[in-house]
Amino acid sequence: MINASKPKIWYGGDYNPDQWEKPVWNEDLRMFKIAGIDVATLNVFAWAKNQPDEETYDFAWLDEIMDKLHADGVGVCLATSTGAHPAWMARKYPDVLQVDFNGRKRKFGGRHNSCPNSPTFRKYSVRMAEKLAERYKDHPALLIWHINNEYGGAGNCYCDNCEAAFREWAKARYGTLDEVNRAWNTAFWGHTFHDWEDIVLPSGLSEEWFGANGRTETNFQGISLDYVRFHSDSLLECYKLEYEAVKKHTPDIPVTTNLMGAFKKLDYHKWAKYMDVVSWDNYPSFDTPHSYTAMMHDLMRGLKDGQPFMLMEQTPSQQNWQPYNSLKRPGVMRLWSYQAVARGADTILFFQLRRSIGACEKYHGAVIEHVGHEHTRVFRECAQLGAELGKLGDTLLDARVKAKVAILFDWENWWAIEMSSGPTIALRYVDEAHKFYDALYRSGIAADVVSVEADLSGYDLVIAPVMYMVKKGVADKLEKYVEAGGALITTFFSGIVDENDLVKLGGYPGELRKLLGIWAEEIDALLPSQRNRIIVQGGAPGFKPEYECGMICDLIHSEGAEVKAVYGDDFYRGMPALTVNKFGSGEAWYLATSPEAAFLRDWLPQLCASRGIAPLVPASPEGVETTLRVKDGIEYLFVLNHNAEAETVDLGELSGIELISGRALQGGKAELAGHDVWIVKLQQHQT
Template sequence: MINEKKPKIWYGGDYNPDQWEKDVWDEDLRMFKLAGIDVATLNVFAWAKNQPDEDSYDFGWLDEMMDKLHADGVGVCLATSTAAHPAWMARKYPDVLQVDFNGNKRKFGGRHNSCPNSPTFRKYSVRMAEKLAERYKDHPALLIWHINNEYGGAGNCYCDNCEAAFRVWLKERYGTIEAVNRAWNTAFWGHIFYDFEDIVLPSGRSEEWHGANGRTETNFQGLSLDYMRFHSDSLLDCYKLEYEAVKKHTPEIPVTTNLMGAFKKLDYHKWAKHMDVVSWDNYPRFDTPHSYTAMMHDLMRGLKAGQPFMLMEQTPSQQNWQPYNSLKRPGVMRLWSYQAVARGADTVLFFQLRRSVGACEKYHGAVIEHVGHEHTRVFRECAELGAELGKLGDKLLDSRMKAKVAILFDWENWWAIEMSSGPTIALKYVTEAHKFYDALYRAGIAADVVSVEADLSDYDLVIAPVMYMVKQGVAAKLEKFVEAGGSVISTYFSGIVNETDLVTLGGYPGELRKLFGIWAEEIDALLPTQRNRIVLSDNALGSKPEYECGMICDLIHSEGAEVKAVYGDDFYRGMPALTVNKFGAGEAWYLATSPEAEFLQEWLPQLCASRGIKPLVPATPEGVETTIRSKDGQDYLFILNHKADSVTVELGEHSGINLLTDVPVQGGSTELAGYDVQIIKLEK
């Protein structure tokens, strides 16, 4: 359990007393008490303060603050401070500086500014982590380690150290240069390599360029895919070195680093294997769909098989780096905090506790505003939430969510799709996955978002949107799942390539062809102004006889699958658009095109119902979100109203006690005010 040393939902966030004079510290601590803050994240960007030169270390400020926080009952999430190297390091050891996509060596500045394969960076970052662990290993305030911060936030590095390390990485992965040539199909354009020393990083100086919509294009997808893998692994190696340094002295203290939801550059499934607990930073825009935020929480929870996660950062009010930095309306901060808890968070932490006085985040929201006192709307809302979380105590801690639907999400598949040479730049992997998630969310049907490596045995329905890359063993795994009685859905542009982006010959969808009982002969890419139609042959699949579709249309032939819908237009009018194949005791659905949202919103709940998968409440009004967390046989129903207006929610047979108000909830329905939340301890 994350919260073992402080058994409640942790409440607090990033605190930077190193940026303030000491006369501010005591005033901050006074207001922390008023707000119910009981955890502070320290030392995130204090490397330059802690180590003013190569041989000197000064932790005096940190000693004092650790003691002060502990005396006030506040625990510490202690960061290792290595997310920005000091200026002296850049001046004395230029190997620490990154080289950009076009071959330009960076100068000192920004953050995440270190080459992950710099011997200098690795040496001093590990030394800093170890010194902190040695110093604070027995400090009673220490709750959890926070390694670095938001890894991967800067550009990739293309320096000589990275190039040399990439060659070593390739030798370990492939063994021989002949295997590399086969994997990348280097006979194309005469790119055959004779020695690992011939291989250079794919960049603006070699194989890649920035194309339409900022998308990175490449001549050799296999090479570029491996560089993405290598870059993710390089940063992971840096994390692991610091992890091992602190674990050597504090083996019982959990370790994390803050992830960033669907952050493209790093394969979080691989990272999560080396994290004691997943934590992440949630920064939706004012207009971000609530279902997308929910999907990101579920994605983070799914990284460690449903284990509760930490909400490491969110803003109490407004952000400062988006084009339009709207305020969170009254009640929304509380609502979005509980949305995280509803989906598996056992902490509610902010960036930041006090607003910075200068530089680029001085207008980013904080619990304590620039005015410096507690008489603000934001502080009052934070204090009210702090009191509620204190009242909840440990009731929800380490509770889990149960779902019978899984959506497969794979980072390497994402990379491969979006550096593919066609069929359309409009195809965005996360967007397509979200379409399926959103349809389930609107229906109040719980879904996990999991890796292709996940155990599927507890699910009844598995959705694999745009499974362009089929990794070794995945096709057999899906076949076994369906044979045993499960249902699976896959879509357009699936089953095309293997893990090195080589096409699986013999007809699309490659290794998935037998499971789905179809052959995709061609793939049509529609312009944004073009549409086709899905014409249903089975009226039970939707409320209308036809729906719009577009972007991609696979031209498929049935090879045993039952045709449930056909295309309505173009030269492939009448060809299958939706099929289902009986396979063992289960069934495999193939959706050959990207349909309008209404079709998924009607079809998926009906398919779930046919599998006995029910919504959490009888009907979910628009703007209402529901989840259930369970612990020791007790279920807790969360109901969140994302609308400014009040709403009535039908509960069916559910009844119980609202933990936030102690008011009984019964009679078949409950009413929520605008932006309100109910957590109902259900009667057994």
């Protein structure tokens, strides 16, 4: 359990007393008490304050504020301060500075500005982490360690240290140059390497360039794919070094670092193995689909087998770094906070508790605004939420979300798809995954978002959108899952390559061909202005006769699979667009094109129903979200109204006590106010 040392949903956020004079601290503590804030994240970017030169360490300010917070009943999420190195370090040890994509050495500035393979950075960051752990290991305010901050937020590094480290990484992965040449297909364009020193980083000086839509293009996908793996691993190694430094002195204090949802640069499935607790920063835009935010929560929850996670950052109101920084409308902060709790968060933390007065985040929302008092709309809403979380106590802590559907999400597959030199720049992996998630979300059907390494045996339906890369053992795993009675959906442009982005010969979809019972002969990429049609066969109930599709159309032949829909246009009119193959006791579906949203919204609920997967409540109004957390056999139903207007929700036979208001809900229809939420402790419900 995340919160064992403070058994309630933690409430608070990033606090930067190092930016303020001490009289402000006392005023902040007074307002924290009013708002119900009981956890503060300290020391995130205080490296320069803590270490003004190479030999001097000064933690007097941190001692004082740790003591003051503890005296006021506020626990501390203590960061190691290594998210930005000090200016003296950059001046004295230039190896700490990154080199950019075009070979230019950076100067001091910004944040996340350190080379992950710099000996200087690793030396001093580990030393800082260990000094903090030595100093505060017995401090009663210390709840959890926060290593660095938002790893990967700056560009990749292309310096000589990284190049040398990349060669060593390749040696460890492949063993021999012959294996490197095979994996990277260097016979193409005469790129064969005869010496390890021949290998250079893929960058704007070698294999890569910025192409259409700002997308990085590469001549050698295998080299570039491994560089992205290497960069993720390099940052992970930095994290692990600090992790080990603090664990040496505080083995029982959990350790985390804040992730960023579907952040492309880092393989979070790999990172999560080295995190005691997953935490992440949630910053949707005003118009971000609510289903997308829900999917990100579910993705973060899925990183550690469904364990609850920390919401490390969200804004109490507006952001400062998006093109249009809208205010959160009244009630929305509270609603979105409960959306996180509904999907597995056991903390609600903000960036930030008090607004900065200068630099690039001075207009980023905060619990305490520039006016400096509690008489603001934002503060009142924060205080309301704080009081409600206090009332909930430990009721929901460590409760789990239950789902019978899984969506497979794989970072390396994502990298490989969007490095591909074809078939279309319009293909976006996360968007395709979200299309399936959104259709389930709108139907009130829960889905986990999990790794290809996850145990699939507990799921009745597994969806693997655009499974372009099929890693070793995955095809066999999916065959066993379906053979045992599971249902699998995969899509166009699947089964094409192995983990080195080398095409599997013998016909698409490669190792998935037997399972799916099809052969894909060609792959057509449509222009944005072009559309085809999916024609549903046999007048199936619940379906329209036809749907639009586009972007990619696989031209497939059945090799035993039953054809459920065909294309309506072009020279491949009448060829299969949707097939299902009976395999053992289960079935494997192949959707050969990217359909309009209505097709998935009609098809997926029916397929789920055929597998005994039902929504939590009868058809919810548009914009009303439902999910369920379970603890000690007790079920808690969350109903969230994302609409500004009240909606009538039909609970069917469900009944129970709404925990925030104490109101009894006796099933049937009830009205839920706009931007409001119910948390219903169910009296009876079969899942």
